[in-house]
Amino acid sequence: MKIFKEKLGRILASIALVVVLLGGVVGYTAWYHLFREVPITYASPEEHFKYGSIGTEPSQGVPYWIWLVLPRIFADKLPHPGGYTALGITWEEGKETPVGFTKKTIGFPRVGITCAVCHTATYRTSPLEKPHIFPAGPSSKFDLQGYIRFLGATAKDPRFNADSILDEIKYNHEFSWIENLLYRFLIIPQTKKALLKQDADFAWMNSRPNWGPGRIDPFNPVKFNTLQLPQDDTIGNSDMMPIWNQKLHQNFALHWDGLETSLKETVQTGAIGDGATKDSLPVADLQRVEDYITELSPPKYPFTVDEKLAAKGSQIFASNCASCHAFGGERTGTVIPVDEVGTDRHRLDMWTQQAAETYNHFGDGYPWDFSQLRKTDGYVSVSLDGLWIRAPYLHNGSVPSLQDLLAKPENRPKTFYRGYDVYDSQKVGFVSEGEEAKRVGFKYDTSVAANSNQGHTYGTDLASDDKQALIEYLKTL
Structure with missing residues (x-):
């Protein structure tokens, strides 16, 4: 009997050991394929800005292989051919993801957005030219709302299923048997569920005017989705802003309405607005972003400048604009009612x-706690560094060019097309009319709520020659 009990004990111990080992293997396999986090590091501050993680992947990241094939399966849900570039996304040659999109492994590779998705400017001199890319400038062509709606539309389509998606992924990547099982029975169904939830979370957009490319409602998503405040009927549609040259913007009010005064908080709230969570916010990585935009100078105007005319314009600027828009101006960087x-x-x-x-x-309770957010009564009198590539103008992007901005409000274009990044050096802005601008762009109608092009009448009474001189000078800022 004693021998039997000893043998039984050894058998049970062996079984227990096997169970523990199997449990460990299963647990490790699940961790490795679903939760293992692989840091990504870019030595270059510019590459870090364009492709480094800002913590959006855990909650908002789309599995890379699914994300990659969606435009092929659902090309009919894009505005025109071109894959993701049809949404105004800029893709550098040889890169796995476009500018402003990061690929990070958390169990499996996921795609999240970065600050650069909204804050990267481009221009071309002709439709066939590759875009010139300027990090930390304002995107004039990225359609963030279109991107959100595209993802939601794919998830609502019956073609969003394991068979269709896995068949398409095979053209790019061969999964192991365990990856295939995980994608078929877990990752693809959960991605569909998450995208449907995101679509529902942004349903409030449908009762408001469309943003259009180069614009965003930056804080209603924060109010309704992050802070869980009751939905209201406000419209926050506004142009994407440049964020370069912060070394010269110290003590300036930040955002169009000056709702922040801390650059650190602005960078961190920007990441949260893009989808980072309290626990995923990468403070050290965001400090690199802050350091980069602090030292980065704006791009110089790339075309010929009439130096003599610009010198005359400099004097006109000093007399009419400098107090609100020159570095050192008494009202520059402050909120104007x-x-x-x-x-x-x-x-x-x-x-x-x-x-x-x-x-x-x-x-x-977190080390990055916020304290500088506020409510103001007006808009910031912004500095004009890199002004030439910041079109369209005014906080809502309602005026296509500097030439139009110096016209009396009643003479400014009532409709135009935005989202086309071919440059118009004569008017100082982007081409905003014509067949190609119409084909690629978004029709901006100033009669629509939040799209008004009225106000900012400063300089509109100048003589025609003085306006031309002033514009020539503004090219140099």
């Missing part, structure tokens, strides 16, 4: 005192 500047107030009204107070408590 909306009643004075007269521009569309929808973006201002979108941000509320309740939102500011709630966001200031969002990070309570």
Whole structure:
């Protein structure tokens, strides 16, 4: 009997060991294929800005192989041929992802967005030229709303299933048997579920005017989705901003309405707005972004400048514009009451005192806690560094060129096309009319709510020759 008990004990111990080992193998396999996080590092600050993670992948990342094939399966849901570039996305030759998109492995490779997706400017001199790319400038062509809607539309389509997606992935990548099982029964179904939830979370967009390329409603998503505040009927549609040259922007109010005064908080809230969570916010990586945009100078105007005319324009600028727009100007970087500047107030009204107070408590208990968010009564008198590539103009991007901005509001274009990055050096802006601009671009109608091109009448009374001289000078900033 004693011998039997000893043998039984050894058998049970062996079984227990096998169970533990099998459990360990299963646990390790699950961790490796679903949760293992592989850091990504770029030595170049510019590459880090364009492709480095800002913490969006855990909650918002789309599995890379699924993301890669969606435009091929669902080409009919894009505005025109070209894959993701049809949404105004810039793809550098030889890169796995476009500018502003990062590929990071968390169990499996995932694609998330970065600051650069909205803050990278481009221009071309002709339709066939490759784009010139300027990190930290404002995108004039990326359609973020279109991208969100595209992902949602694919998830609603019956073709979003394991058979269709896995068959398409085979053209690019061969999964192992375990990866194939995970994608078929877990990753693809969960991605579909997540994209449907994201689509529902952004359903509030459908009751408001479309953003169009180069524009974003930056804080309603934060109010409704991040802070879980009650939905209202505000419209925050506004142009994407340049974020370069911060070394000369110290103590400036930040964002169009000056709702922030801390650059560090602005970078961190930007990552949260893009999909990072409290636990995924990569503070050290975001510090690299802050350091980069602090030292980065804006690009110089690439075309010929009439130096004599620009010298005359410099004097006109000093007399008419410098107090609000020159570095060192007494009002530069401060908030000007909306009643004075007269521009569309929808973006201002979108941000509320309740939102500011709630966001200031969002990070309570975390080392990166916020405290500088606020509510203001107007728009910031921005500096004009790199102005030549910041078209369209005004905070809502309602005026296509500098030439149009110096016209009286009633004479500014009432409709035009934005999202086409071929440059118009005569008007100082992007080509905004004609067949190609119409084909590629978004029709901007200034009669639509939040799209008004009124206000900012400064300089509109200048003589025609003085306006031309001023524009020539503004090219040099």
